[in-house]
Amino acid sequence: MFPKFSLRSMFHGAGGGNDIQWCFSQVKGAVDDDVAEADIISTVEFNHSGELLATGDKGGRVVIFQQEQENKIQSHSRGEYNVYSTFQSHEPEFDYLKSLEIEEKINKIRWLPQKNAAQFLLSTNDKTIKLWKISERDKRPEGYNLKEEDGRYRDPTTVTTLRVPVFRPMDLMVEASPRRIFANAHTYHINSISINSDYETYLSADDLRINLWHLEITDRSFNIVDIKPANMEELTEVITAAEFHPNSCNTFVYSSSKGTIRLCDMRASALCDRHSKLFEEPEDPSNRSFFSEIISSISDVKFSHSGRYMMTRDYLSVKIWDLNMENRPVETYQVHEYLRSKLCSLYENDCIFDKFECCWNGSDSVVMTGSYNNFFRMFDRNTKRDITLEASRENNKPRTVLKPRKVCASGKRKKDEISVDSLDFNKKILHTAWHPKENIIAVATTNNLYIFQDKVN
């Protein structure tokens, strides 16, 4: 086997999560400890080029950051991310008919690939998906004959010569406008949206149903999965996440609260209630406890960029599945196994229901997920090494290399280790994102967004 060399690996290190030295780059958000509910970050997503980074929060707002162009002369760091646009995506609503409060919290943001000068993204709350167009305006027409610059009309009798209006540069203005609103298709709460590789359709999934939409059509949507039982008393599992395959436009997967993943092929039938593949790791029935099902619930499912693998996140672990093998994952990584002996208190404080997300790096060689105490974990699939890092304002100087953290499960705590009982369970990292091409990561704590990069030279 010849070792793979590429220009990228020469400049950015061998690509392993632990060969990389992660450095603090930026932190966004307020410093105060008193966090307003609206400021809780609920989703983070890079666009396809990595130039834009979007966040959504519980207050229904979207903030988009743009990477500055690299300074070619002093390339000791990559471009910084600065605010590009911010807008109110969703408002709180009350459904009077069902007596249901509809939160404005943004559950997911997904970017469309760029087709023209404008950028498009889908954002969703529990009930409504919106397509937003983000466009730049850096010129404006000047020199009208009948209008003054401030818009007042001129008296036509004072006009003695004619001129041709021209476009003159102006300060950059970034405008966000809702182009489509996809509403009234979900009885239950939307947990996922995923854009198809055909770039024309997308799916939205709630607890019991998955719908297929066309990006241009808002008054119609096709139901492709329906797991609602005829008798609700018989309900045993719900849909927790869904995603389209990155290359096959007919294939998608959905995960369940029972720890199973179903792969469906839309060519097989209009209603994909019967799966093409069922991914489930067999469990020894003698190991079963009250907590088994709860901790097996999958909180996130993500295909690898290659489309060959998919990753699932359950409460204690990250699993990598080969799409060709249904009976068990090919790799399992323990995120915080030390929590297994704390399940009782984690159940009492509801933390056991926390939904952690996971993500792949651009080359599918490293996976990342969050944990408690503002820790996040990375697993290198090639070297099998893992690392725990902390998102904290204490390591605030740019280009400061982050020190690996270690949790001591029991017994003697070494210096610099933190014991399980000292972990702050209110500081959870649920949302993380990895730049599609570079070693730049975005990590969301409760109300702050951290950006880390690998050390350049």
Added chain:
Amino acid sequence: MGWRPHPQSAKIRVKDTQEKEGILPERAEEAKLKAKYPSLGQKPGGSDFLMKRLQKGQKYFDSGDYNMAKAKMKNKQLPSAGPDKSLVTGDHIPTPQDLPQRKSSLVTSKLAGSVMDRMETYASGQVE
């Protein structure tokens, strides 16, 4: 051409042992939970959680009930909600006062920083 165990099966056996050592803490935790809440359902996980999840956001306000109760009570105050506003017990009927005020967020996200931050950004921008 002797028989060799499939490398995968060896891994499974090791995993079984590790899992058995793992379940002891989990079972201990289950025992702790059952001791605190003996009435906790027999079915593990199951329907209770799912129903709660599906009903997230449900707030009941029936204007008919509310107006009838107001007419009955006349001048007296309607019993108001306790600290846990989502729990409806006894004579208490959800009243408009109990429902949290829904205000749309007009405030810009703190992630977007202050105007000063943005001005600094433009000032120190790279030369194009």
